[in-house]
Amino acid sequence: MAYSEDHIALAAEYALGTLDVDERAQVETMMSVDKDFTAMVEAWEHKLGVLNQMVGSVEPRPEVWEKIKAAVGHSEPQAPIVLPETSPPAVHQIEESAAVLERSNVIQLSGSVRRWRSVATFTSAIAAALVALIGIQLFQPDWLPEGMRPAPRTQRVEARAPAAPAPSAQYVAVLQKDGGSPAFILTVDGATRNFTVRKVGAAADPGKSFELWLISDRLPRPRSLGVIGGGDFTARAVLASYDTDIVNAATYAVTVEQAGGSPDGNPHSAPVFTGKLVEAVPSAAPPRAPAR
Incomplete structure:
Protein backbone atom coordinates (compact mmCIF):
# COMPACT_ATOMS: atom_id res chain seq x y z
CA MET A 1 0.00 0.00 0.00
CA ALA A 2 1.28 3.50 -0.88
CA TYR A 3 1.36 5.96 2.00
CA SER A 4 1.43 9.73 1.95
CA GLU A 5 4.34 11.77 3.22
CA ASP A 6 2.37 12.58 6.39
CA HIS A 7 1.87 8.89 7.13
CA ILE A 8 5.59 8.17 6.70
CA ALA A 9 6.48 11.14 8.92
CA LEU A 10 4.01 9.99 11.58
CA ALA A 11 5.57 6.52 11.61
CA ALA A 12 9.07 7.98 11.99
CA GLU A 13 8.09 10.38 14.79
CA TYR A 14 6.16 7.62 16.55
CA ALA A 15 9.27 5.45 16.54
CA LEU A 16 11.30 8.37 17.83
CA GLY A 17 8.71 9.26 20.50
CA THR A 18 8.08 12.92 19.61
CA LEU A 19 4.30 12.80 18.94
CA ASP A 20 1.71 14.22 21.28
CA VAL A 21 -1.05 12.12 22.84
CA ASP A 22 -3.59 12.55 20.04
CA GLU A 23 -1.08 11.80 17.30
CA ARG A 24 0.17 8.71 19.08
CA ALA A 25 -3.40 7.48 19.48
CA GLN A 26 -3.96 8.05 15.75
CA VAL A 27 -0.84 6.03 14.86
CA GLU A 28 -1.75 3.19 17.22
CA THR A 29 -5.27 3.03 15.75
CA MET A 30 -3.82 2.74 12.25
CA MET A 31 -1.39 0.06 13.43
CA SER A 32 -4.26 -2.01 14.86
CA VAL A 33 -6.02 -2.21 11.48
CA ASP A 34 -3.17 -1.91 8.97
CA LYS A 35 -0.35 -4.46 9.15
CA ASP A 36 1.64 -2.71 6.39
CA PHE A 37 1.65 0.51 8.38
CA THR A 38 2.72 -1.49 11.43
CA ALA A 39 5.63 -2.91 9.45
CA MET A 40 6.66 0.60 8.41
CA VAL A 41 6.66 1.76 12.05
CA GLU A 42 8.74 -1.27 13.08
CA ALA A 43 11.20 -0.53 10.25
CA TRP A 44 11.66 3.01 11.60
CA GLU A 45 12.15 1.62 15.11
CA HIS A 46 14.88 -0.70 13.79
CA LYS A 47 16.64 2.16 11.97
CA LEU A 48 16.46 4.51 14.93
CA GLY A 49 17.50 1.78 17.37
CA VAL A 50 21.16 2.43 16.47
CA LEU A 51 20.88 5.89 18.00
CA ASN A 52 19.31 4.43 21.12
CA GLN A 53 22.22 1.98 21.57
CA MET A 54 24.79 4.76 21.37
CA VAL A 55 23.08 7.10 23.87
CA GLY A 56 22.74 6.26 27.54
CA SER A 57 19.58 6.77 29.59
CA VAL A 58 19.12 10.00 31.57
CA GLU A 59 17.14 10.09 34.83
CA PRO A 60 14.94 13.22 35.18
CA ARG A 61 15.70 15.51 38.08
CA PRO A 62 13.37 15.28 41.12
CA GLU A 63 12.00 18.79 40.59
CA VAL A 64 10.69 17.79 37.16
CA TRP A 65 8.37 15.21 38.74
CA GLU A 66 7.27 17.75 41.35
CA LYS A 67 6.31 20.23 38.63
CA ILE A 68 4.37 17.53 36.79
CA LYS A 69 2.47 16.57 39.95
CA ALA A 70 1.72 20.20 40.71
CA ALA A 71 0.44 20.80 37.16
CA VAL A 72 -1.80 17.75 37.31
CA GLY A 73 -3.14 18.69 40.75
CA HIS A 74 -4.15 22.22 39.74
CA SER A 75 -5.87 21.19 36.55
CA GLU A 76 -9.69 21.29 36.87
CA PRO A 77 -12.28 20.20 34.37
CA GLN A 78 -13.78 23.10 32.58
CA ALA A 79 -17.55 23.50 32.29
CA PRO A 80 -18.91 23.05 28.82
CA ILE A 81 -19.47 26.27 26.95
CA VAL A 82 -23.10 26.83 25.87
CA LEU A 83 -23.42 28.99 22.83
CA PRO A 84 -26.60 31.02 22.42
CA GLU A 85 -28.70 30.49 19.41
CA THR A 86 -27.85 32.95 16.72
CA SER A 87 -29.35 34.02 13.55
CA PRO A 88 -27.93 32.89 10.21
CA PRO A 89 -24.41 34.17 9.70
CA ALA A 90 -23.94 37.46 8.06
CA VAL A 91 -21.55 38.17 5.26
CA HIS A 92 -18.81 39.33 7.59
CA GLN A 93 -19.20 36.14 9.63
CA ILE A 94 -18.74 34.05 6.49
CA GLU A 95 -15.58 36.00 5.68
CA GLU A 96 -14.29 35.39 9.20
CA SER A 97 -15.00 31.67 8.87
CA ALA A 98 -13.10 31.55 5.59
CA ALA A 99 -10.17 33.33 7.19
CA VAL A 100 -10.19 30.84 10.07
CA LEU A 101 -10.29 27.96 7.61
CA GLU A 102 -7.38 29.43 5.66
CA ARG A 103 -5.35 29.83 8.87
CA SER A 104 -6.17 26.22 9.73
CA ASN A 105 -4.81 25.06 6.37
CA VAL A 106 -1.69 27.13 6.88
CA ILE A 107 -1.21 25.59 10.33
CA GLN A 108 -1.61 22.09 8.89
CA LEU A 109 0.86 22.89 6.12
CA SER A 110 3.32 24.29 8.66
CA GLY A 111 2.92 21.14 10.72
CA SER A 112 3.74 18.98 7.69
CA VAL A 113 6.79 21.11 6.91
CA ARG A 114 7.93 20.90 10.53
CA ARG A 115 7.40 17.16 10.56
CA TRP A 116 9.43 16.62 7.38
CA ARG A 117 12.20 18.84 8.66
CA SER A 118 12.29 16.61 11.72
CA VAL A 119 12.40 13.51 9.53
CA ALA A 120 15.27 14.97 7.49
CA THR A 121 17.14 15.79 10.70
CA PHE A 122 16.57 12.26 12.04
CA THR A 123 17.71 10.73 8.75
CA SER A 124 20.90 12.79 8.77
CA ALA A 125 21.52 11.73 12.35
CA ILE A 126 21.07 8.07 11.39
CA ALA A 127 23.52 8.43 8.50
CA ALA A 128 26.08 10.11 10.75
CA ALA A 129 25.63 7.40 13.38
CA LEU A 130 26.10 4.64 10.80
CA VAL A 131 29.26 6.29 9.45
CA ALA A 132 30.62 6.58 12.99
CA LEU A 133 29.66 2.96 13.73
CA ILE A 134 31.44 1.70 10.59
CA GLY A 135 34.54 3.73 11.46
CA ILE A 136 34.59 2.32 14.99
CA GLN A 137 34.16 -1.24 13.67
CA LEU A 138 37.15 -0.76 11.35
CA PHE A 139 39.61 1.06 13.62
CA GLN A 140 38.47 0.63 17.27
CA PRO A 141 36.29 -2.53 17.46
CA ASP A 142 37.06 -2.94 21.18
CA TRP A 143 34.92 0.13 21.92
CA LEU A 144 31.76 -1.68 20.77
CA PRO A 145 29.65 -4.23 22.68
CA GLU A 146 30.49 -7.88 22.03
CA GLY A 147 27.52 -8.43 19.70
CA MET A 148 28.39 -5.46 17.45
CA ARG A 149 32.07 -6.26 16.94
CA PRO A 150 33.04 -7.48 13.46
CA ALA A 151 34.12 -11.07 13.15
CA PRO A 152 37.90 -11.46 12.99
CA ARG A 153 39.18 -11.97 9.50
CA THR A 154 41.80 -14.47 8.65
CA GLN A 155 44.01 -14.25 5.64
CA ARG A 156 44.71 -17.47 3.86
CA VAL A 157 48.25 -17.86 2.67
CA GLU A 158 48.91 -20.64 0.24
CA ALA A 159 52.17 -22.40 0.97
CA ARG A 160 54.37 -22.91 -2.01
CA ALA A 161 56.57 -25.90 -2.32
CA PRO A 162 60.23 -24.92 -2.19
CA ALA A 163 61.92 -24.95 -5.54
CA ALA A 164 64.04 -28.01 -6.10
CA PRO A 165 67.72 -27.12 -6.14
CA ALA A 166 69.37 -27.37 -9.53
CA PRO A 167 71.53 -30.49 -9.80
CA SER A 168 75.24 -29.76 -9.53
CA ALA A 169 77.96 -31.13 -11.76
Whole structure:
Protein backbone atom coordinates (compact mmCIF):
# COMPACT_ATOMS: atom_id res chain seq x y z
CA MET A 1 0.00 0.00 0.00
CA ALA A 2 1.28 3.50 -0.88
CA TYR A 3 1.36 5.96 2.00
CA SER A 4 1.43 9.73 1.95
CA GLU A 5 4.34 11.77 3.22
CA ASP A 6 2.37 12.58 6.39
CA HIS A 7 1.87 8.89 7.13
CA ILE A 8 5.59 8.17 6.70
CA ALA A 9 6.48 11.14 8.92
CA LEU A 10 4.01 9.99 11.58
CA ALA A 11 5.57 6.52 11.61
CA ALA A 12 9.07 7.98 11.99
CA GLU A 13 8.09 10.38 14.79
CA TYR A 14 6.16 7.62 16.55
CA ALA A 15 9.27 5.45 16.54
CA LEU A 16 11.30 8.37 17.83
CA GLY A 17 8.71 9.26 20.50
CA THR A 18 8.08 12.92 19.61
CA LEU A 19 4.30 12.80 18.94
CA ASP A 20 1.71 14.22 21.28
CA VAL A 21 -1.05 12.12 22.84
CA ASP A 22 -3.59 12.55 20.04
CA GLU A 23 -1.08 11.80 17.30
CA ARG A 24 0.17 8.71 19.08
CA ALA A 25 -3.40 7.48 19.48
CA GLN A 26 -3.96 8.05 15.75
CA VAL A 27 -0.84 6.03 14.86
CA GLU A 28 -1.75 3.19 17.22
CA THR A 29 -5.27 3.03 15.75
CA MET A 30 -3.82 2.74 12.25
CA MET A 31 -1.39 0.06 13.43
CA SER A 32 -4.26 -2.01 14.86
CA VAL A 33 -6.02 -2.21 11.48
CA ASP A 34 -3.17 -1.91 8.97
CA LYS A 35 -0.35 -4.46 9.15
CA ASP A 36 1.64 -2.71 6.39
CA PHE A 37 1.65 0.51 8.38
CA THR A 38 2.72 -1.49 11.43
CA ALA A 39 5.63 -2.91 9.45
CA MET A 40 6.66 0.60 8.41
CA VAL A 41 6.66 1.76 12.05
CA GLU A 42 8.74 -1.27 13.08
CA ALA A 43 11.20 -0.53 10.25
CA TRP A 44 11.66 3.01 11.60
CA GLU A 45 12.15 1.62 15.11
CA HIS A 46 14.88 -0.70 13.79
CA LYS A 47 16.64 2.16 11.97
CA LEU A 48 16.46 4.51 14.93
CA GLY A 49 17.50 1.78 17.37
CA VAL A 50 21.16 2.43 16.47
CA LEU A 51 20.88 5.89 18.00
CA ASN A 52 19.31 4.43 21.12
CA GLN A 53 22.22 1.98 21.57
CA MET A 54 24.79 4.76 21.37
CA VAL A 55 23.08 7.10 23.87
CA GLY A 56 22.74 6.26 27.54
CA SER A 57 19.58 6.77 29.59
CA VAL A 58 19.12 10.00 31.57
CA GLU A 59 17.14 10.09 34.83
CA PRO A 60 14.94 13.22 35.18
CA ARG A 61 15.70 15.51 38.08
CA PRO A 62 13.37 15.28 41.12
CA GLU A 63 12.00 18.79 40.59
CA VAL A 64 10.69 17.79 37.16
CA TRP A 65 8.37 15.21 38.74
CA GLU A 66 7.27 17.75 41.35
CA LYS A 67 6.31 20.23 38.63
CA ILE A 68 4.37 17.53 36.79
CA LYS A 69 2.47 16.57 39.95
CA ALA A 70 1.72 20.20 40.71
CA ALA A 71 0.44 20.80 37.16
CA VAL A 72 -1.80 17.75 37.31
CA GLY A 73 -3.14 18.69 40.75
CA HIS A 74 -4.15 22.22 39.74
CA SER A 75 -5.87 21.19 36.55
CA GLU A 76 -9.69 21.29 36.87
CA PRO A 77 -12.28 20.20 34.37
CA GLN A 78 -13.78 23.10 32.58
CA ALA A 79 -17.55 23.50 32.29
CA PRO A 80 -18.91 23.05 28.82
CA ILE A 81 -19.47 26.27 26.95
CA VAL A 82 -23.10 26.83 25.87
CA LEU A 83 -23.42 28.99 22.83
CA PRO A 84 -26.60 31.02 22.42
CA GLU A 85 -28.70 30.49 19.41
CA THR A 86 -27.85 32.95 16.72
CA SER A 87 -29.35 34.02 13.55
CA PRO A 88 -27.93 32.89 10.21
CA PRO A 89 -24.41 34.17 9.70
CA ALA A 90 -23.94 37.46 8.06
CA VAL A 91 -21.55 38.17 5.26
CA HIS A 92 -18.81 39.33 7.59
CA GLN A 93 -19.20 36.14 9.63
CA ILE A 94 -18.74 34.05 6.49
CA GLU A 95 -15.58 36.00 5.68
CA GLU A 96 -14.29 35.39 9.20
CA SER A 97 -15.00 31.67 8.87
CA ALA A 98 -13.10 31.55 5.59
CA ALA A 99 -10.17 33.33 7.19
CA VAL A 100 -10.19 30.84 10.07
CA LEU A 101 -10.29 27.96 7.61
CA GLU A 102 -7.38 29.43 5.66
CA ARG A 103 -5.35 29.83 8.87
CA SER A 104 -6.17 26.22 9.73
CA ASN A 105 -4.81 25.06 6.37
CA VAL A 106 -1.69 27.13 6.88
CA ILE A 107 -1.21 25.59 10.33
CA GLN A 108 -1.61 22.09 8.89
CA LEU A 109 0.86 22.89 6.12
CA SER A 110 3.32 24.29 8.66
CA GLY A 111 2.92 21.14 10.72
CA SER A 112 3.74 18.98 7.69
CA VAL A 113 6.79 21.11 6.91
CA ARG A 114 7.93 20.90 10.53
CA ARG A 115 7.40 17.16 10.56
CA TRP A 116 9.43 16.62 7.38
CA ARG A 117 12.20 18.84 8.66
CA SER A 118 12.29 16.61 11.72
CA VAL A 119 12.40 13.51 9.53
CA ALA A 120 15.27 14.97 7.49
CA THR A 121 17.14 15.79 10.70
CA PHE A 122 16.57 12.26 12.04
CA THR A 123 17.71 10.73 8.75
CA SER A 124 20.90 12.79 8.77
CA ALA A 125 21.52 11.73 12.35
CA ILE A 126 21.07 8.07 11.39
CA ALA A 127 23.52 8.43 8.50
CA ALA A 128 26.08 10.11 10.75
CA ALA A 129 25.63 7.40 13.38
CA LEU A 130 26.10 4.64 10.80
CA VAL A 131 29.26 6.29 9.45
CA ALA A 132 30.62 6.58 12.99
CA LEU A 133 29.66 2.96 13.73
CA ILE A 134 31.44 1.70 10.59
CA GLY A 135 34.54 3.73 11.46
CA ILE A 136 34.59 2.32 14.99
CA GLN A 137 34.16 -1.24 13.67
CA LEU A 138 37.15 -0.76 11.35
CA PHE A 139 39.61 1.06 13.62
CA GLN A 140 38.47 0.63 17.27
CA PRO A 141 36.29 -2.53 17.46
CA ASP A 142 37.06 -2.94 21.18
CA TRP A 143 34.92 0.13 21.92
CA LEU A 144 31.76 -1.68 20.77
CA PRO A 145 29.65 -4.23 22.68
CA GLU A 146 30.49 -7.88 22.03
CA GLY A 147 27.52 -8.43 19.70
CA MET A 148 28.39 -5.46 17.45
CA ARG A 149 32.07 -6.26 16.94
CA PRO A 150 33.04 -7.48 13.46
CA ALA A 151 34.12 -11.07 13.15
CA PRO A 152 37.90 -11.46 12.99
CA ARG A 153 39.18 -11.97 9.50
CA THR A 154 41.80 -14.47 8.65
CA GLN A 155 44.01 -14.25 5.64
CA ARG A 156 44.71 -17.47 3.86
CA VAL A 157 48.25 -17.86 2.67
CA GLU A 158 48.91 -20.64 0.24
CA ALA A 159 52.17 -22.40 0.97
CA ARG A 160 54.37 -22.91 -2.01
CA ALA A 161 56.57 -25.90 -2.32
CA PRO A 162 60.23 -24.92 -2.19
CA ALA A 163 61.92 -24.95 -5.54
CA ALA A 164 64.04 -28.01 -6.10
CA PRO A 165 67.72 -27.12 -6.14
CA ALA A 166 69.37 -27.37 -9.53
CA PRO A 167 71.53 -30.49 -9.80
CA SER A 168 75.24 -29.76 -9.53
CA ALA A 169 77.96 -31.13 -11.76
CA GLN A 170 79.37 -34.55 -10.94
CA TYR A 171 83.00 -35.54 -11.52
CA VAL A 172 84.41 -39.08 -11.70
CA ALA A 173 87.99 -40.43 -11.64
CA VAL A 174 88.88 -44.05 -12.35
CA LEU A 175 91.89 -44.95 -10.19
CA GLN A 176 93.87 -47.72 -11.85
CA LYS A 177 97.43 -48.94 -12.46
CA ASP A 178 99.00 -48.49 -15.88
CA GLY A 179 95.68 -48.62 -17.76
CA GLY A 180 94.70 -51.88 -16.14
CA SER A 181 91.43 -52.77 -14.50
CA PRO A 182 89.87 -50.11 -12.23
CA ALA A 183 90.81 -50.47 -8.57
CA PHE A 184 88.75 -47.56 -7.21
CA ILE A 185 86.17 -45.13 -8.60
CA LEU A 186 86.28 -41.61 -7.12
CA THR A 187 83.14 -39.44 -7.39
CA VAL A 188 83.16 -35.72 -6.48
CA ASP A 189 80.12 -33.43 -6.16
CA GLY A 190 80.83 -30.15 -7.93
CA ALA A 191 78.78 -28.00 -5.49
CA THR A 192 79.80 -29.40 -2.09
CA ARG A 193 83.11 -31.02 -3.20
CA ASN A 194 82.26 -34.03 -1.07
CA PHE A 195 83.71 -37.22 -2.51
CA THR A 196 83.01 -40.93 -2.38
CA VAL A 197 85.51 -43.71 -3.10
CA ARG A 198 84.10 -47.02 -4.26
CA LYS A 199 86.33 -50.10 -4.01
CA VAL A 200 86.16 -52.08 -7.25
CA GLY A 201 89.01 -54.55 -7.58
CA ALA A 202 91.70 -53.72 -4.99
CA ALA A 203 92.44 -55.54 -1.76
CA ALA A 204 95.02 -54.40 0.83
CA ASP A 205 97.55 -56.84 2.25
CA PRO A 206 97.22 -57.78 5.94
CA GLY A 207 98.57 -55.03 8.22
CA LYS A 208 98.39 -52.47 5.41
CA SER A 209 95.94 -49.70 4.41
CA PHE A 210 95.17 -47.87 1.23
CA GLU A 211 95.41 -44.06 1.56
CA LEU A 212 94.10 -41.46 -0.93
CA TRP A 213 96.20 -38.41 -1.88
CA LEU A 214 95.64 -35.18 -3.82
CA ILE A 215 98.62 -34.17 -5.99
CA SER A 216 98.71 -30.70 -7.59
CA ASP A 217 101.49 -28.56 -9.04
CA ARG A 218 99.95 -25.66 -7.08
CA LEU A 219 100.68 -27.40 -3.78
CA PRO A 220 104.19 -27.97 -2.35
CA ARG A 221 103.56 -31.63 -1.52
CA PRO A 222 100.81 -34.27 -1.77
CA ARG A 223 97.90 -33.83 0.61
CA SER A 224 96.28 -36.79 2.35
CA LEU A 225 92.51 -37.25 1.86
CA GLY A 226 92.35 -40.06 4.40
CA VAL A 227 92.48 -43.82 4.60
CA ILE A 228 90.15 -45.81 2.33
CA GLY A 229 87.98 -47.97 4.55
CA GLY A 230 87.50 -51.71 4.35
CA GLY A 231 83.93 -51.42 3.04
CA ASP A 232 82.79 -50.91 -0.51
CA PHE A 233 82.23 -47.15 -0.09
CA THR A 234 84.20 -44.47 1.75
CA ALA A 235 82.84 -40.89 1.93
CA ARG A 236 84.79 -37.76 2.91
CA ALA A 237 84.19 -33.99 2.97
CA VAL A 238 87.80 -32.80 3.16
CA LEU A 239 87.92 -31.43 -0.41
CA ALA A 240 85.75 -28.46 0.59
CA SER A 241 88.85 -26.72 1.97
CA TYR A 242 90.54 -26.69 -1.46
CA ASP A 243 90.03 -24.34 -4.37
CA THR A 244 87.73 -25.62 -7.11
CA ASP A 245 90.42 -25.34 -9.80
CA ILE A 246 92.80 -27.42 -7.69
CA VAL A 247 90.16 -30.09 -7.08
CA ASN A 248 89.19 -30.38 -10.74
CA ALA A 249 92.73 -30.42 -12.16
CA ALA A 250 94.55 -32.51 -9.51
CA THR A 251 95.81 -36.06 -9.82
CA TYR A 252 94.36 -38.49 -7.30
CA ALA A 253 96.63 -41.30 -6.13
CA VAL A 254 96.40 -44.30 -3.80
CA THR A 255 99.40 -45.53 -1.83
CA VAL A 256 99.91 -48.52 0.41
CA GLU A 257 100.62 -47.41 3.99
CA GLN A 258 100.89 -49.07 7.34
CA ALA A 259 97.68 -50.04 9.05
CA GLY A 260 95.76 -46.86 9.87
CA GLY A 261 97.55 -44.68 7.32
CA SER A 262 100.65 -42.51 7.14
CA PRO A 263 101.85 -41.49 10.59
CA ASP A 264 103.31 -38.12 9.51
CA GLY A 265 101.05 -36.93 6.64
CA ASN A 266 103.49 -37.91 3.92
CA PRO A 267 103.22 -40.84 1.50
CA HIS A 268 105.61 -43.73 2.31
CA SER A 269 105.26 -45.61 -0.98
CA ALA A 270 104.96 -44.80 -4.63
CA PRO A 271 101.42 -44.34 -5.96
CA VAL A 272 99.83 -47.68 -6.82
CA PHE A 273 96.66 -46.41 -8.48
CA THR A 274 96.12 -42.92 -10.07
CA GLY A 275 93.50 -41.05 -12.02
CA LYS A 276 92.11 -37.60 -12.89
CA LEU A 277 88.59 -36.22 -12.66
CA VAL A 278 86.34 -35.91 -15.68
CA GLU A 279 82.90 -34.28 -15.75
CA ALA A 280 80.32 -37.08 -15.81
CA VAL A 281 77.14 -35.04 -15.22
CA PRO A 282 77.03 -31.33 -16.17
CA SER A 283 75.37 -28.81 -13.88
CA ALA A 284 71.85 -27.67 -14.75
CA ALA A 285 71.75 -24.40 -16.66
CA PRO A 286 69.82 -21.57 -14.93
CA PRO A 287 66.30 -21.05 -16.33
CA ARG A 288 66.12 -18.50 -19.11
CA ALA A 289 63.81 -15.53 -18.81
CA PRO A 290 60.84 -15.70 -21.20
CA ALA A 291 61.20 -13.55 -24.29
CA ARG A 292 59.05 -10.44 -24.39
